[in-house]
Amino acid sequence: MTEKIARFFRDNAPATPCLVVDLDVVAENYAKLNGALPDSKIYYAVKANPAPEILSLLVSMGSSFDTASVQEIQYCLEAGATPDRISFGNTIKKASDIRTAHGLGVDLFAFDSIEELEKIAANAPGARVFCRILTSGEGADWPLSRKFGCEPAMARELLLKAAAMDVVPYGLSFHVGSQQRDVGQWDLALATCAALFRDLEEQGVVLRMVNLGGGFPTRYLKDVPTSQQYGEAINESLRQHFGNRIPETIIEPGRGMVGNAGVIQSEVVLISRKSANDDRRWVYLDIGKFGGLAETMDEAIKYPIVTDRDGDSAEPVIIAGPTCDSADVLYEKADYRLPSSLAIGDRVSILATGAYTTTYSAVNFNGFAPLKAYYI
Amino acid sequence: MTEKIARFFRDNAPATPCLVVDLDVVAENYAKLNGALPDSKIYYAVKANPAPEILSLLVSMGSSFDTASVQEIQYCLEAGATPDRISFGNTIKKASDIRTAHGLGVDLFAFDSIEELEKIAANAPGARVFCRILTSGEGADWPLSRKFGCEPAMARELLLKAAAMDVVPYGLSFHVGSQQRDVGQWDLALATCAALFRDLEEQGVVLRMVNLGGGFPTRYLKDVPTSQQYGEAINESLRQHFGNRIPETIIEPGRGMVGNAGVIQSEVVLISRKSANDDRRWVYLDIGKFGGLAETMDEAIKYPIVTDRDGDSAEPVIIAGPTCDSADVLYEKADYRLPSSLAIGDRVSILATGAYTTTYSAVNFNGFAPLKAYYI
Structure with a gap:
């Protein structure tokens, strides 16, 4: 507990139960993640805590935002984020919500199926899209189901189809599982991504971006690696698998930003x-x-x-x-x-x-x- | 789905997701439960659905109410229930909430520990109290933990202590587990209650009431026994274990009333x-x-x-x-x-x-x- 939070409880004795969040810690987490992965853009996972105070702080620090719904997009806009800093990262979206988001200026959308891709092409023409692939989630404390993502072979087919539709096949995403304490889990996923990048380029589809997802942990009862350790492991994997053609990367910390x-x-x-x-x-x-x-x-x-x-x-x-x-x-x-x-x-x-x-x-x-x- | 609900969806096409509740079905459930156990008072478990429309309907039909918090007590009062028809059935209550409830006229409180009993005696002097005993919960679809209730031997000690405090040792309660499809589960608990009644009477403490709890199911995918079947089984158990000295009984249907x-x-x-x-x-x-x-x-x-x-x-x-x-x-x-x-x-x-x-x-x-x- 920070001294600031302890003082707040002492001075105010607020009715329980209540949560007190120290915004200085959020700022520190942002700076550490930014320092550990200086070439990655940070898209804060708004669902972790959408409080306007947190969103405004992160807007001022230069963060971008990963959102799950139109409502979360609106929270970000209200906090001062421009739409080019917002990703609609939910792979499960109503057609009407895609249209609304696109109308608000959002240009980056996730998908993991032909059905979702068709919805995006029809309702957000010209938008950049990234395909989420399945990972195992081993080593994560919070269970990772097969709910999001598709098999890499299907991702390849979908991105080839995307190239023939009114969208920009922009990249790949994955998620190693929330509260992931094994830094090596990113390596497996990045190897798959690099293979897909090469394969698709041979087919004439040049991807630009890898979304490394979230998973960055908070220290609960057990020790967790530092942001620096995650950064070094991920950078090493990027170099190893992509050589001197490292793509744009984005990360989506939620728990790791505010937990x-x-x-x-x-x-x-x-x-x-x-x-x-x-x-x-x-x-x-x-x-x-x-x-x-x-x-x-x-x-x-x-x-x-x-x-x-x-x-x-x-x-x-x-x-x-x-x-x-x-x-x-x-x-x-x-x-x-x-x-x-x-x-x-x-x-x-x-x-x-x-x-x-x-x-x-x-x-x-x-x-x-x-x-x-x-x-x- | 009733014709009334189907018509509502057809005529209004409300935005999804949404819930539509047919109050006629609630009224029918109340009448059936009341008919199946005519000698038991019904205390609707407000937590199942505290909508004012449901509470008002049940007030008008003569129901009493089992509540989990001061807020739920207030919902019942606002719907027109008099405080003598309200039980504060949560065994985990803040002292200040017991005081508030008693101030509002509530006179019937649950407990399962000496600590809670002392809180009630201090904050609701003169109130009637009932002690919840543990049951196995076998046959219930929703898990029943050991969270509520105490072992029968402890209940005996606590009710003897209650007799020496500024409360009225009024009865026993148990809960066979939510969505309980085995009508025989009430029999085991009633045998324990009857033994405690006799034992305590020998010690000079005459209990008046057995709270049979909830557990009455809703038909989901599997068939469930009818209210009539539950009523017959429970009445038979009461006769068998209490003979011609059957105590007041109350039931606390929630799911069985509105599900x-x-x-x-x-x-x-x-x-x-x-x-x-x-x-x-x-x-x-x-x-x-x-x-x-x-x-x-x-x-x-x-x-x-x-x-x-x-x-x-x-x-x-x-x-x-x-x-x-x-x-x-x-x-x-x-x-x-x-x-x-x-x-x-x-x-x-x-x-x-x-x-x-x-x-x-x-x-x-x-x-x-x-x-x-x-x-x-």
Whole structure:
């Protein structure tokens, strides 16, 4: 927790649960990613946290933006981004949304199927398009399904077809999986991209860009490599696979840009046992899976939790949310420990919660309001 | 789908995704449950769907209400329920919320630990309290964790302690698990309750009430027993275990009250394959896990999906939502089939979606608005 966030909590004692994001940390993350990959353009993944304060800051620092919907495009425009800095990166778009985005000046669109490509050609004529390819996602904490992307052989066919349509076949994209802790995962995908670049060039289609996606992690309980280490590994892979013809590259950090900038404070509502000889206490917080911590699904993301009593002896606990839903348990299998002296009414801080919390929050589940957030 | 809902969609063609709830079906469900268990009071589980139209209807029919938060209590009061018809059924409550609820006139509170009991005695002096006991949850489609309830031996100790505090030890509650298709599950819990009643009476503590909880299912893909069958099984268990001293009983239907009253319409955004020889098509809808279908988590709840082309030959599909989240896949393991003729832009109807959809919906994930709903 930064001193600025700690002071905010001390001075304001805001009602819980709430998230506080330190914009200085976001700026620092941007600078580090920019320094680690100086030849890549940064497209911030707006879905991680679309707060206007974050978008305005990143506009001022020169960032571009990866968006998932027309609404997110509008957030970026309202924050001062010009449309040439916006990518419509969702591979699943309604025809009407493509048309609206193109009308707003957006010129860069993702696809992974002939059906989507045809929609783009019909509704955003002349736009640049990039095709997303499937990767394995090994080494990522957040599950990567086969939902996005197509097999490389199909990408080749689609980009050849794109060349005959009213769009510009501009590049390839991939995603190594969110919270990817293995820097080598980019290498596998880049080898595939380079082979496709060569193959397509032989067919007369010259691609310009590789979108390296996101996946840059936040430090939760486990250590993660630095931005510098990611940058070096990716640059080395680019040199190895593309030689002296390295294409334009873009990256789409979301979690890596804002995750560690936020801290949620929550109140302990109840601490109890299920029987006299229960070996673990249940600690119930006033935030849970439906109040912003959806990424605790299957205990995928393990947030560090700190308390004012952390020097005291600790004991194993099960941590759950405040709703009447039996699925609203945060951590039962992960070996969380909290101070034995922790008491009902105490506040706990849930660290590294700047990404994928506010907007995941349920609109009104059990009558609880969505997560309140402060950007300082 | 009822004729009334079908007509609404035909006449209004509302923007998708949206939920339409037929209030006549809610009224019918109330009447059926009331008829099946005439000696039980119905406490509608507000969390299933807190729409004012539903609450007002149920107030007018004589229902009482099971609430999870102060906000839900206020919804019930605004709909015209008197506080004596409201139970604060969440076992995890802030002291300040207990005080507020008691101040509003609520007099019936759940607990499952000494810590919660002490909070109630301090903040709602004189209130009636009931202790929730743990059950196995076998046979339920939605997972039942050990989050709520305590072991029966602990419940005994807690109710003895309650008798010495400024509260009225009023009864016991249990929950057999949501979407419980085995009517026999109530019998096991009732046997435990009856034993506790006898044991406590010998200690001088006379309990009055058994809260039979919820669990009454909605028909999704599989057939479920009728309200009448649940009623008969529960009445038989009550007679068997309590003899001629059957206590007051209350039930807390949520899903069983509103689930089958609602239909979501969604637009097909994309249909595609991942490779030329992919054996299943991906069908992407404009609603997903974060837009109201959270209960598809681990494919727990399997909603029937119907289309206008249902006569045509069908083929296996994977069904996913519209967000840029790889976890936003609805059905991949379940063997869903949709017509081969289904096309991008078609509307599909997702049945039995009246419960646990609107309020689960994320407030703004990927820039998408929460689920819009109509009550007719």
